[in-house]
Amino acid sequence: MRSDVWLQTYELCRHFRRGPHVVRAVDGVDLSVRRGEFLGIVGASGSGKSTLLGMMAGLDTPTSGRIEVDGGILNSLSSRELAAYRAARVGMVFQSFNLISHRTALKNVELALYFDSTPRQDRCRMAEEILERLGLADRLDHLPSDLSGGELQRVAIARALVKKPEILFADEPTGNLDHENTRQIAELLTDLNRKGLTVVMVTHDLALANKYAHRSVQMDYGRLADHASTGEDSR
Ligand SMILES: Nc1ncnc2c1ncn2[C@@H]1O[C@H](COP(=O)(O)OP(=O)(O)OP(=O)(O)O)[C@@H](O)[C@H]1O
Numbered sequence: 001m002r003s004d005v006w007l008q009t010y011e012l013c014r015h016f017r018r019g020p021h022v023v024r025a026v027d028g029v030d031l032s033v034r035r036g037e038f039l040g041i042v043g044a045s046g047s048g049k050s051t052l053l054g055m056m057a058g059l060d061t062p063t064s065g066r067i068e069v070d071g072g073i074l075n076s077l078s079s080r081e082l083a084a085y086r087a088a089r090v091g092m093v094f095q096s097f098n099l100i101s102h103r104t105a106l107k108n109v110e111l112a113l114y115f116d117s118t119p120r121q122d123r124c125r126m127a128e129e130i131l132e133r134l135g136l137a138d139r140l141d142h143l144p145s146d147l148s149g150g151e152l153q154r155v156a157i158a159r160a161l162v163k164k165p166e167i168l169f170a171d172e173p174t175g176n177l178d179h180e181n182t183r184q185i186a187e188l189l190t191d192l193n194r195k196g197l198t199v200v201m202v203t204h205d206l207a208l209a210n211k212y213a214h215r216s217v218q219m220d221y222g223r224l225a226d227h228a229s230t231g232e233d234s235r
């Protein structure tokens with residue numbers, strides 16, 4: 001049903017010109033993201049996963065095609081409106097955490113609130129609250145260099161969540177983690193999803209997607225492969 005869909009792409013393309021060649025990174029993708037689901041996007045390196053995710057998160061604009069969010073057309077927004085979409089509605093996490101190395105865990109999260117209208121006295125409290133919720137109460141004043149990989153990713157997730165986004169886009173969130181931390185981060189995403197957050201996770205790890213996502217789609221040379229699998233019904 002239409003109202004179940006949070007985001008829908010239509011014939012979405014992102015082509016890059018490289019000298020005389022055109023790289024069709026994303027090439028005609030029709031994909032829906034349903035409200036409240038945990039969607040996996042899997043595929044080989046170079047298949048276009050990050051490019052697709054970046055467009056849905058409003059970090060990049062399509063060459064052609066359309067992205068609708070709640071019925072509004074994302075790619076007709078001005079760059080200012082797109083920035084507002086990213087700031088208010090979307091959280092992002094990456095494989096490499098992307099934390100500021102000379103700032104504490106608390107400050108890294110707090111900085112996410114710096115450019116919106118959150119009053120100064122609320123920023124610290126909100127950052128503390130979310131870090132505590134993610135099990136990092138005793139790591140608030142640690143620098144990134146003094147945190148484990150799993151803790152770094154939890155700080156990055158806290159930073160993405162502190163603004164209470166509707167959706168979390170995670171690009172290989174466990175790509176730099178060992179087996180145990182991968183499990184913990186995947187379970188954290190599952191828990192957040194159960195509490196209402198829509199989650200889209202890109203991973204090259206089919207087993208991980210099959211275990212944790214409700215549904216997975218596969219990218220193949222910029223296109224969606226025909227089959228989709230669910231956590232219970234993997235191929
Ligand atoms: N800014 C760019 N300029 C030119 N080509 C690009 C650019 N970004 C991506 N590409 C190309 O588009 C294709 C898809 O890249 P993308 O990063 O989306 O793949 P991916 O599935 O995320 O791969 P990985 O699993 O290695 O992260 C690749 O061939 C890549 O080289």
Ligand SMILES: [Mg+2]
Nearest residue numbers: 049050051171
């Ligand atoms: Mg990628």
